[in-house]
Amino acid sequence: MGTETKSQTTTAQKFQALILDIFFGIYFVVTLHRVFYYQVLLSLRKLPPVTVEIVLLYIGIGTILGLALFVLNASPGKLIFRQLPDIPWKKAVAEHFLWIIGVLTIATGWVVTRVSILDFFSQEGLAGAKRIFSALLSPEWSILPQALLAIVETIYLALMATLFALPVAFILSFFTARNLMRQSPITLGIYTVLRVLVNFTRSIEPLIWAIIFTVWVGIGPFAGTLALMVHTIASLTKLYSEQIENVDPGPIEAIEATGAHPMQVIWFAVVPQIVLPFLSFTIYRWDINVRMATIIGLVGGGGIGTLLMQYQGLAQWHEVGLLVLIIAIVVWIMDYLSARIREALV
């Protein structure tokens, strides 16, 4: 039985190594040709179009290269999974191949993001930087009332999103805690579905949620609140349920042994262990939400971000300067307060 599982895992790993080798092969061919040859060697600004034939050629040559490395045991995939036989020159080939891949990746990154020292230090560029920084540093105080109103809107937006998310996340977290849900196949099924849903929701940035909700309910603070709320529910659920998974099982056993109802077990054995961490997570999340709310305003989610967007569109940099200043101060205060409160709690 033991040997069987061992040979199974090595077959699986061999397969993974092969896939990696083929991937490396294709990646190598593509980056070598399109980035290194065209853009570095020939310095072409405009690349020739990608045709189906070219793509097939890349895949073909790349696969052959990967297969060759794999069969010859100079395989970077096997190197990564530590299955390479100990033959120095083959190992060296695999290692050097990985180094070249690394260098090509950085070169590609450089080209794709158009890193240009020239642009950064050009006369024109420096003049622009000087203009915007001097404007930001002499903020336009006349819009202070408007800005304060907007930042208050942002803080409330974050607060409402957190408060609405709290009870939902609280309830959900019990259903996404493995230790509570592994009792029966039914509860385990519910756990799995909810867990996938929560992780998926959390992996979509609040900014994207804001775009979705501005289409759904129209531009404004409500869309921003909804976006933050959805993301907050997902992330608080995860934080909460991890805390539940870490509770000491001792009191649970003890209360169960008294013949208590499962609801009573949760209330008396689980809840007392989690209230303080939950409170601390919630305050932390409110703090994050204030920061995110300023960003969400940029896509029309309301609050100070929307205002910022308007003045930026009009290139009124002195006004933008004031808004940035206000945001910085408020975020700093929130950060400080939330840290102090959390310290006091734990």
Next chain:
Amino acid sequence: MALIELRKLNKIYPNGVHALVDVDLTVQEGEFLVVIGLSGSGKSTLLRCINRLIEPTSGQILYRGQDVTHIQGKDLRQYRKKIGMIFQQFNLIKRRTVLLNVLTGALGSLPVLPSILERFPDNLRQEAMEKLRIVGLEDKWNVRVDALSGGQQQRVAIARSLMQHPEVLLADEPVASLDPATSHSVMKYLKQLNTDYGMTIICNLHFLSLVRTYGTRVVALKQGKLIFQGKPEEITQEWFKEIYGEEAEEVEIA
């Protein structure tokens, strides 16, 4: 009729550990039964099968002749109410008061919603104070349990289990985290429940000297098998080596 009867009880954990192997055991009413064995021999698993905190893999559990191996829901809770339990780590609700912890012993008889709102009837509070008097802690009723010493916490746990009016008390190494003097004081309370109230006690213990002082009968587990049943004084040197291994030396607890 026997109070508890285990028939060919087996427990195999999901990771494949065979923690109980064909255990047959009969417990009579009024016994002070001690379970001994090396750590990992299956003592905790055995106790937890009796009140079904752990589901046995096969075999039967009879309580007063009734099969309780597969009861669920309300029946299971009614059954658990008859069986108190105390633990090595006391397992109290740490940030709450002594009185609240004792009151949680009565949860099995209370409706869910009022109990969650912590609306305990006055007569229950009085009863909780009485149980605290039994274990000598009535003046500590309003203290947070995490401010108490280990021995005091175990006595709170005993008071909590008394709120169930249990017919049986399961004690899983109740003195293993206590010093010798405190150990004796806690064991004396268990002995008192046994002699004065006729409560059946099933107690896992580490020290043989405690077994001789308090037990009326002993069973020994080794790798999940019940290898010895008898009176405490029947554990000879040979049996001792058999249960604890050739290398073992008996240590006295003061």
